[in-house]
Amino acid sequence: MNTTQNNTDLLKTKQHFEILDGLRGVAAIVVVIFHFMEIAITDYSENFVGHGYLAVDFFFCLSGFVIAYAYDNRITQMTTWQFIKLRLIRLQPLVIIGSILGLLTFLFDPFSNLYAIYGFGKTALIFLYSVFLIPYPAMAERYTNLFSLNAPAWSLFWEYIANIFYALVLFKASRKIVIILTFIGAIILCYVAFHSTNVSGGWGGQNFWDGGARVLFSFVAGMLVYRSNWIIKNKLGFLGLSVLLLFAFLTPYRDQYNWIVEPIIVIFYFPLLVSLGAGSILKPSHTKITKLSGEISYPLYMTHYPFVWIFLTYVLVVKPPLSLLAIVISISVISLIILAYLIMKFIDIPIREYLKSKLRKAV
Template identity: 55%
Template sequence: MTTQIQPNQNSNPETVKPKQHFEILDGLRGIAALAIVVFHFMEIVYPPNENFIAHGFLAVDFFFCLSGFVIAYAYHDRIGKMTLKEFFKLRLIRLHPLVIFGSILGLLTFIFDPFSNHFQNYETGKLILVIVSSLLLIPFPAMPDRYFNLFGLSAPAWSLFWEYIANICYALFLHKLSRRILFLLTILAGAGICFISNRAGGSLMGGWSGETFWDGFGRISYSFLAGMLIYRSNWIIESKLGFVGLSILMLLALLMPFTSWNWLSEPVVVLLYFPLLIVLGAGAKLSESFRKLCVFFGKISYPLYMTHYAVMWIFAGYYAKYKPDASQLTFIIIIGTLLLLGFAYLTMVFYDTPVRKYLTERRKKI
């Protein structure tokens, strides 16, 4: 059964009730963030064909699609009533505090890494450039010991860079497009996903490094546009899957084996499967027993995503030095993931939420 998001009485047909919230989609965002943490632990140890969550990186494409849906949902009916400056302030307040925190955390773990002395190999001038570029979210793939990540101090920030680009494009012109033009752009971007997969030998893992920089553009272009299109077209399917059912569907994609068919399976997941999950998630019914969990996952997902990778560099050094066996690794990954979840919660409570509240109050006074 298909239903439409109901508009406000005093707004156009493509707007929604401002208090409506999609908790199941928040919950799925949290599942995706946890999957990325486990994926990053595993990829340090095992090659893709031995990694049980080898496609965990595709969770980023789910983030991009969900972001397009949420941005369109939150701003479509009011962006015409605000200035570009106001829009950008709102987005900066929402996103940038954790960009800064992740950069500082990455710097501290880089300097005090007990298993690596790479810090000593960097001249002061170069390190300053690395720090400034990370704080300002300017790509600077200049750290060879970190595989020329766009942001060596905060590796996940590469996707935030493209989120910023998508937000800028949304504010400048994407929100003005008709559904027909939006659909055509999405189709064109979908062709780009297929091109990227083919050029990269059947993988959509790029975007995080200087060498694969433009792959990130392709990945954000399709998924963000697809998310926008879902909202603008009111594609909502009511279902009884609930949070558990949709979480299983999400994990099926991320746990998909790494095979010679990646050239087909990965684009299918990004082009069709993830948008379908958004459509189903927006229309699914959430039982009260899972509501608090979904809200928590939604709140913790971004802090977890932006803080976890600093530990991954330390873990990589530890693994290279001590080569723990499978049972030890299992223990480390489980405990490490739980500790990272706890640290993300503390970051949210004592840093992100208070800082955003303060900045929001300041914005209202200016």
Template identity: 40%
Template sequence: MSVAASVDRTSSGKEHFEVLDGLRGSAAFLIVIFHFFNYAFGFHGPWALVKHAYLAVDFFFALSGFVVGYAYDDRWQKMTTLQFFRIRLIRLHPLVLLGATLGLLFYLFDPFGKGMNHTPPMTLLLTYILSMLLLPSLPTGGRQNETQALNGPAWSLMQEYLGNIAYALILRRLRTAALAIIVLVTGAALFWVANDKGSLDGGWGYTEIWMAPLRLTASFVMGLLLYRIHDRVRLPKIGLLLLSIVLVIAFQMPVFEKAGGLSMNGLYDAGCVLLLFPLIILCGAHSNAGAGMINLCKFSGRISYPLYITHIGWVYLLTNYSSAYHPSVAFRVGWILVLLPTVTLAAWFALKFYDEPIRAWLTRRYGIKRAALQ
């Protein structure tokens, strides 16, 4: 089979960027590894792997800007803003509801978190309702300062929604030069914050909630800009495997010390977001998966969102057990190796038997063409 024959297309005839789909899955799996190993080992020691994988969120934001621009920039003569919002809600919100519900169940029935998970019933109910609406949570016992107390990773989905709103109302109307100016301004701010704070790991908690819109804007607009210019740039065609290895290496780098008053760790984070990730996205956009990898890319892309939004309850469970009983390194690593395929399988079930059927029903219910949901 030729490479050309392996190209995947949407029902509207648009070509899928299959390598970018695969990279979304690679980044999601790496952040799951980050959560398991770092939470279980207290973010310290040699088993706190992929210490920079919190940057996967910035990578997701950039991918989202690229893909949203590709999918919708040429549709606005035939699509209203309300239709766009409906399409995006159908694509994203069913799993938001599932993630909030799973978060509540893990919170209530975690046998190792009973000493911490103390929240008045009405407060917990309001927190659950706010979580389903992707609004910041009320203070919740056992979840220190997290804006999404029941499902921590959902903080980035709230930002994703804001990015989509900004795209529909403002960004899609801007010229490429205006997008470039926004990237320059927010990129400079990101470098300053990274140097001042020492990393870009922020935005998920109340103490640094202001970092969330900055990280979103810099990366989402960068992704939209990359889509606008990607046809003018020629970069090597590098497949999913090599680009995923680059992500692994970037995330596994050590935490760097300060040098001469500069935070080398923070500047490294900013360099990844503003230099490395755009190069990876452009290389991925110009690459074909090939006949042997296209199914892996498609599966990786499909599983990425349910994996990201449903895994954290298992992380809390293992973390609370580790805090309560201080098990050996071998015990913790062994359970992580069991839980990684478990959360992946659970995400697949969520995709096949919940998310995809509900999205298909909503699509039929509201008369949205399937092509519009790609």
């Protein structure tokens, strides 16, 4: 096989763990519901999905597992820049799409006029920082989120940091080193949970470093699961594991116990679910729904929040009753899933395929 063929093979995507992909979609839908619900019901203890933000920790754990699976055996055959290009092709189009949607909803929100406050120059700066994933907690009206136009982008910032560290250091770290890093990450995460009373930070200027603690533990824990071959064979399937995943988010929210409960979920339960998901058997009848769930997970995660900002100003201005909010939230979640699918099919996938073809030609 010639060198050109070898380089082209490096760009091919390895076979997916279909159930893990599907679980990512379940977690993404939970995130969307949580973001609406935390506005409708500000007291998390009365919110049925009060721990919904822990879906991000599940994403990080999945990412560590999948990155190690996809690249451990071939990253030494590519340059660091090739690896970064592949990750940019996979992640960056939706970062930009989410930023554009965030800008449009910022400019045309029917219930507020923040543009009148920030003007062209500041708005342009906020948009550029969002596109290039540069934290910029400039808007007090939006709780000093790191990315005011598309709040969930904070986790993509830390995802990129984890990917860069993987390409530079972690891919060649021994299993013993990964164990040590996982242990250190767990200690830091427990400290953050105790200090902040929960594991919800990382999204704003006031809790920036909490995001680093969250990605440190969960990403290396996912790597450890893969490298240790902790894959538990089972017949739970996509539906069974979806129910187990939902238990983590539906656990009652109690302020006095969150600093204990949430680290247990993140440190022990999520890696266990990844092990079970990697070893479970997918029923043929669930193939389509699992595939669709996995495909829309990232587009849904990166495109929903601009519309949550409009929902926030709607609630503040109109003050609708909870009964009406239940209807609005249900319709919004379904609509955003459809929108995510359309963006994936007609924008994200074509862009990524075009960029991959350009990369293939380059190598």
